[in-house]
Amino acid sequence: MLAVxxxxxxxxxxxERAWPITVLIAEVLATGLVFAAALLLVVLWVWGAPARRSALAATGVAAALALVSNQIVxxxxxxxxxxMVGLGRTLLDHAPENSFPSDHTTFMLTVGFALIATRAAPGWGKFISGLGVLVAWSRIFLGVHFPVDMLASALVASLFGGLSVLIVEPVRRWIMPLAEPVYEGTLRALRLSPRVFPRRAGDGDNAP
Structure with missing residues (x-):
């Protein structure tokens, strides 16, 4: 008897009756959204409120720690x-390796939860979290993950998404004094227009 x-x-x-368009959409969701979420963090850093960069950096750190945790788990x-056990249909090429947990889902949900928890971009956080659910569905739909993998990913993401709040202050104190001069120095070295790539306009991480 099959397990739950x-x-x-x-x-x-x-x-076998799945519509080709549904399969195509699932493939895009399963492989492309993680890059879109990473790109969003870059966009929010460059064109978002400079005062929220510490929270954005903490979100990135939390996502990286969550992925490291996945490897340990x-x-x-x-x-x-x-x-690998001959179950279901597989519609996405994947190496025959450990399925537990899902790195794609963990990354999406951690970014989403952390953007909400740190108040870096709560609206975007909710949107990314919703996309994370779609990523989880798509990777099961395409036959490369089990539901339990997604449950584990959600638990890991909840943990590190919550911990992101505790990371903000250390990031602001120790990482940002190094990261922002390097970033803005790179903009100047590349002679990128301040109108297109704004420089930091003020101090503090308490902007509304």
């Missing part, structure tokens, strides 16, 4: 991917 996890996987996994718990 396997039953849920078979309910979400693409059937993966060493402690091995889960073969569905196609």
């Amino acid at each position: 996890n396997d039953h849920l996987f078979l309910l979400i996994n693409a059937s 993966g060493l402690l718990w091995y889960e073969p991917r569905p196609f």
Whole structure:
């Protein structure tokens, strides 16, 4: 008898009657959104409120720590991917490696939760969190992850998304005095227009 996890996987996994357009959308969601989320952090750093850069940097640090945590969790718990045990349909090429947890979903949800928790960009955080749910669905739909992988990712993301608040002050104190001069020095060295790439306009991390 199949376990609950396997039953849920078979309910979400693409059937032979799945529409090609649905498969195409799932492929875009499964592979492209992590790059869009990373790009969003860059955009918010460059064109967002300079006073919120510490929170943005803390979000990036939290996401990196979450991915490192995934590797540690993966060493402690091995889960073969569905196609490795002959379950369901696989519509996305993937190496036969540990499935638990999902790095893609962990990254998306950690970024989303941290943007909300740190108040760096709460609106965008909710949007990215929603996209993270779609990433989780798409990777199950395409047959490269089990639902339990996504549950683990959500737990890891919740932990590090929450911890991001505690990272903001150390980042502001120790990382930003190095990061911002390097960033703005690079802008000047490349002679990029201040109108297109604004420089820091004020002090503090308490701007509304």
